[in-house]
Amino acid sequence: MNDSDVALPDAEPLAAVVDLGTALRELIEVSVTTTVHPAEVRTAADLVRQVTERLAVARRPASQLSALDDPSTGRRVFNPVSGPGNGMAPPLRLRRAEDGLVGEATLGVAYEGPPSYVHGGMSALLMDQVLGDTAAAAGVWGMTVHLELDYRGPLPVGEKLAFRGRVAETTGRKSLIVGTIALAAAPDEPLVEARGLFVLPRQEKLTTIFGGITDASGEHRPPSRATDATAVEDE
């Protein structure tokens, strides 16, 4: 680590952000399961606000990408599903498999819908990411136009889950991606099946939608490919 300002991502700024994301993830899970006295909960809230104050002294606007994000590789450190720097993200890490992407994640009580099961909408959130990353990994990035899920059985909280995505069809700017969620112990028995239609917006629409986006140096940086491929691990 050095003390100079760094414009490009390097190891320590990324490691620090991942460290905070990891710590926050653990705190969220403990915060929804703690049974300590309300006075202790109040103290925790005060301490959390002190941390927030320290970090809030310098912030980027929503229109400016994090210095740790890299539009050229699609790295998105704070993605709410796959970003290790986002305390809300499990985070879901995907890797290339024979015919698409695969990955595993264990979701805690913080992700719960019905008692002891993952919130049905969480499956949708995660599958949108899996399908989108699958499209991106196949070079056919697009924005979600249609997403559809069938729920065969509930996903238990605290058990390792297996995620899969593969490209079913590609025509021009459109791609149909399919995927599943299953118990990691029984990956071939899908409990959730998903289909997503992703479309790469036309150039003029990209300009309209992302016209104001800049990187950390202030340079205009509209996404033109996978913005969320951070979850795909290089092998």
Place this chain on the structure above:
Amino acid sequence: MNDSDVALPDAEPLAAVVDLGTALRELIEVSVTTTVHPAEVRTAADLVRQVTERLAVARRPASQLSALDDPSTGRRVFNPVSGPGNGMAPPLRLRRAEDGLVGEATLGVAYEGPPSYVHGGMSALLMDQVLGDTAAAAGVWGMTVHLELDYRGPLPVGEKLAFRGRVAETTGRKSLIVGTIALAAAPDEPLVEARGLFVLPRQEKLTTIFGGITDASGEHRPPSRATDATAVEDE
């Protein structure tokens, strides 16, 4: 507030949990936008871990409902979409309208997918909750069996969004619920349209799925109706 242990929810335990949820929500948003030096980020992570340690001294298992949850009213304080005690939840608050439920929420950068827009999967997560709550509010609670979304346009981060849900059809244990997300400034121009099929599991299936669930006193408490209706505000 008193110092005695309370088995039933009362005002202060709930207020304390909401206070911590609110503080965590703010910290998550600041943590993904801060531009402070990595050393400061590391300090923040250390402080967060200290808070986690304090809260981790006493915890409930996933099979035991929080003492603040009330199966008889469906209150779920830590729901990841509508629970004010969950730092991941916006939280989305819904209220009864003429033909269903409506509500508003503003999603910060922590919920971002493409730069400056809400993650497509977040719309799915939120709509699953809206549709499920709409079913529950109409007395036809069930678990998500099918969820489908059409995305007409991206939802900007940091702008107030309007959510709507209404029962389209009910037959026996099944209900088809529809809903939309729009800018609160233009609530009649949906940017996301969703349809969900919810089915109340048969009694034997409920027993199988929720056989091990207890309330905070250890009594068996399988859900038999809306478990996530916490978001519906009484008027």
